[in-house]
Amino acid sequence: MASRQQRRDRLIFLVPSMTVLAVILVYPLAYSLGLSFYNYYLPVPRTTFVGLENFRFILADDAFWEALGVTARFTGAAVAIEVVLGIAVALLLDARIPCRRFVNTVVLLPMAITPAVAGLLMRWMFESNWGLVNYFLGLAGVRGPGWTGDPAWALWSIILADVWQNTPFVILVVYAGLQSVPVEPLEAAMVDGASRAQTLAHVVFPFLRPLVLFVLIIRSMDAFRIFDQVFVMTGGGPGTTTQTITFYNYVMAFRQLRMGRASALGVITLLILSLVIGAWIYLLYRREKGEW
Amino acid sequence: MTRRAWRFGRRRGVLCLILLVGASALLIARGAAPTAxxxxxxxxxxxxxxxxxxxxxxxxxxxxxxxxxxxxxxxxxxxxxxxxxxxxxxxxxxxxxxxxxxxxxxxxxxxxxxxxxxxxxxxxxxxxxxxxxxxxxxxxxxxxxxxxxxxxISMFFFYRKDLFDAAGLKPPATMDEWIAAAKALTMADKKQYGTAMTLKAGDGFQNDFTYYLRTYGGDWYDKDWKVTIDSEAGVKALTTMKELMKYAPPNVLAFHNDESTVAMQQGLTAMGLLWQSRALAMDNAQVSKVVGKVSFAVPPAATKGGKSHARLxxxxxxxxxxxxxxxxxxxxxxxxxxxxxxxxxxxxxxxxxxxxxxxxxxxxxxxxxxxxxxxxxxxGARLVPSNPEFSEAMLQTTQTLQKGLTGELAIPEALKRAQKVMSDLMTEKGYYKK
CATH class of the missing domain: 3.40.190.10 (Periplasmic binding protein-like II)
Structure with a gap:
């Protein structure tokens, strides 16, 4: 058991990191929470306390629910594609394909690009008249859609851009997981005559489950907060078909200059995101409660 | 190391530190007061x-x-x-x-x-x-x-004279003629579209919409600052824009002024309402494929002999x-x-x-x-309304109006909601008595 002196030393060692956390995490959060109870309109220096009025306004606002719907569709589609594709590619890389190192490097390249630059790149690739995507579709005899200017395709163009950039993260994590699967259970499965699919489902995937959960949580959080690609590729349009929660938050704060409402929206977003992550953990570990 | 050498080294270290702090302070002060x-x-x-x-x-x-x-x-x-x-x-x-x-x-x-x-x-x-x-x-x-x-500057009508002459067309005098000419000159398989439009939400959309709205006899406000876009003129404006969109490049809803200009310069579109400041660029051989082929005219009116109210x-x-x-x-x-x-x-x-x-x-x-x-x-080119709230509500209003073009909302509903956005702001700013 640690002595009083040891406990005190530990606390002293914790002070610097707790101070940093308080400055960069707790203070902004508390400040934002405080602002959400005020009518703070940037051009007017005077602020007034309005209680829960900002929250009431947002929850009654159609634009909020639309943005939430867009965010949910985006997160669901992007994360699902990234996880499935990422696992598939990781398995492929694990299967000792030729030029594996080269493929490994190339596959990971999109991760090295900042999201705004990736968005710009994708904006030009999805440009309907002169873009690369429609050019290749044209070579295949397909007339490409208007992508970012077409309400039916605009969200998909952002989803595809996100998949391009973030699938490598899933590949990286899952591939690392595959390297750590012990050989003994795999050999036992082979001796027992298990097929490749059975080995994957009953031996490999249980090992990967914590990693997949980790990837799902990280990617869901990131996807839910998507901003850069939306800002660069579509600006939330056409109409509001690609206006996600964070983009709507940005519009409220920096175009409408309603800082109080924007803070309230930030708080609501944080609560929703916490619920989503909690739900992921509960759903994926409901049989194994207590594992975490 | 002798004791004396150690002392000397320490003094040198302290001196270096003082110099470093002094130089940093100097740089910070310089940054804080550049004019001085x-x-x-x-x-x-x-x-x-x-x-x-x-x-x-x-x-x-x-x-x-x-x-x-x-x-x-x-x-x-x-x-x-x-x-x-x-x-x-x-x-x-x-x-x-x-x-x-x-x-x-x-x-x-x-x-x-x-x-x-x-x-x-x-x-x-x-x-x-x-x-x-x-x-x-x-x-x-x-x-x-x-x-x-x-x-x-004002927005006026740019058109490809060579294409119009070849098709036996004259610059359109009415909205119906514009739609007909755009239809006639659209050959999507050859990457030629009838008309350019500037429909990106924000001031781009506002410029175009203001022209259609006013040309059909409507406006953003009446003389008492009551918002009036939810009107017959508003419906006609959005309906005409939606009809013309059929003959515009597929991603026209993402077009701002630059995209419309490039579309004309690269021969993608045969006509369009563009800003005067873009006219000279049509004849710039370094960036334009249509040098000497673009002519200019007053934008179409609602009916023959009617007024045309583009943006000034x-x-x-x-x-x-x-x-x-x-x-x-x-x-x-x-x-x-x-x-x-x-x-x-x-x-x-x-x-x-x-x-x-x-x-x-x-x-x-x-x-x-x-x-x-x-x-x-x-x-009849005219300025936009001069009240401060006009530009403040623009993004939200045009996003809503755009939904009338994308089909997310029926045109009357889009107008009704856009009017509400603007009216709410005007009420908040104390324009109307409650």
Whole structure:
């Protein structure tokens, strides 16, 4: 058991990191929470306390629910594609394909690009008249859609851009997981005559489950907060078909200059995101409660 | 190491530390007060980017004895940056292109009234040569001058004369003729579309919509500032825009002015409503495939012989109320940049705002589209409403109106919701009695 002196030393060692956390995490959060109870309109220096009025306004606002719907569709589609594709590619890389190192490097390249630059790149690739995507579709005899200017395709163009950039993260994590699967259970499965699919489902995937959960949580959080690609590729349009929660938050704060409402929206977003992550953990570990 | 050497080393270390701290303090102080240290004052400029403003910035940089730091960025980003900095009372910018949001900024106390400077420097900047109507109607607010007009431009009709001649068509005089001509000249398989449109939400969409709305007899507000877009004219405007969209490039809802200009320059579109400032670029062989093929006309009216009300815009240069530079110097930089000689040189980029230049027959003859611009104003080109709330509600309103074009909402519903957005803001700002 640690002595009083040891406990005190530990606390002293914790002070610097707790101070940093308080400055960069707790203070902004508390400040934002405080602002959400005020009518703070940037051009007017005077602020007034309005209680829960900002929250009431947002929850009654159609634009909020639309943005939430867009965010949910985006997160669901992007994360699902990234996880499935990422696992598939990781398995492929694990299967000792030729030029594996080269493929490994190339596959990971999109991760090295900042999201705004990736968005710009994708904006030009999805440009309907002169873009690369429609050019290749044209070579295949397909007339490409208007992508970012077409309400039916605009969200998909952002989803595809996100998949391009973030699938490598899933590949990286899952591939690392595959390297750590012990050989003994795999050999036992082979001796027992298990097929490749059975080995994957009953031996490999249980090992990967914590990693997949980790990837799902990280990617869901990131996807839910998507901003850069939306800002660069579509600006939330056409109409509001690609206006996600964070983009709507940005519009409220920096175009409408309603800082109080924007803070309230930030708080609501944080609560929703916490619920989503909690739900992921509960759903994926409901049989194994207590594992975490 | 001897004790003496150790001491000497320690002293040297302390000396180095003192020097380092001193140098850092010096650098920080220099950064905090650039005007106090710099040999020449730095004037900070921000505006959106298009050829006319690029020209002015080039000339401004030639002003002797100053260092110019200019930011020319897309319209919405420029507006956003100005709002954020000015709302905090920051002296980040000295000169700003305020244009349609001049009343909004003036109302919030972010702009410096120029009347005392004009009184003092009237001769030096040849103030009386600057069009007084533009000063009064656009660059003033509540009787005070807050800007110097730097350009006047209107949107007019660009069309490919070669394609029109080949198809036996004339420039459309009515909306129906426009739709018919656009249909006739659309050959999507050859990547040729009938018409360019500027439909990106924000000021781009607003420019186009204002033209259709007013040309069909409507407007944004009535004389009592009641919002009036949810009207028969509003329905006709959006219906015509939706019909024309069928003959526009597929991603036209993402088109701002640059995209519409490029579409015309690259031969992607056969006609369209574009800003006067883009006319010269059609004949620039370095960037245009249609040199000498584009002609200009007054935009179509609703019916034959009717009026056509395209957008007219007057740009103003304003001085930040929070500038730390000498206001007289900043005003002179603006005034000298907008000199007669510079304006004569740039007359092809926009209609000059100095009377002596606009009345110069040589200038009128040299730039063939200036005639179209003059006809356009005669035909009824008009400024946007001057109330501060107009630009404030623009993004949300146009996003909602755009939904009427995408089919997310029926046209009457889109108009109804857009009207509510604007009306709510007007109510909040105390325009209507509750």
């Amino acid at each position: 240290w710099a040999a020449e004052p730095t004037v900070h400029y921000i505006s959106h980017r298009f050829p006319m403003l690029e020209f002015w910035v080039k000339k401004m940089g030639e002003y002797p004895g100053i260092k110019l730091e200019a930011e020319l960025i897309p319209f919405d980003q420029a507006l956003e940056k100005m709002q954020i900095h000015l709302s905090q009372g920051a002296s980040t910018y000295d000169i700003m292109a305020t244009d349609a949001f001049l009343p909004t900024f003036a109302e919030r106390g972010w702009l410096m009234p120029l009347d005392p400077l004009i009184a003092k420097l009237r001769q030096a900047v040849e103030w009386d040569d600057i069009d007084p109507i533009l000063v009064r109607d656009v660059c003033s607010y509540k009787g005070k001058v807050y800007g110097v007009p730097n350009l006047a 815009a007057v740009g103003c240069y304003s001085i930040s109320a929070f500038t730390k530079n000498d206001p007289e110097l900043v005003f002179q930089v603006i005034g000298k940049t907008l000199s007669k000689a510079n304006m004569r040189e740039s007359a092809g980029l926009a209609t000059p705002t100095r009377l002596s230049v606009t009345r110069d027959p040589e200038v009128m003859q040299k730039f063939r589209f200036i005639r179209a611009a003059a006809d356009n104003v005669q035909a």
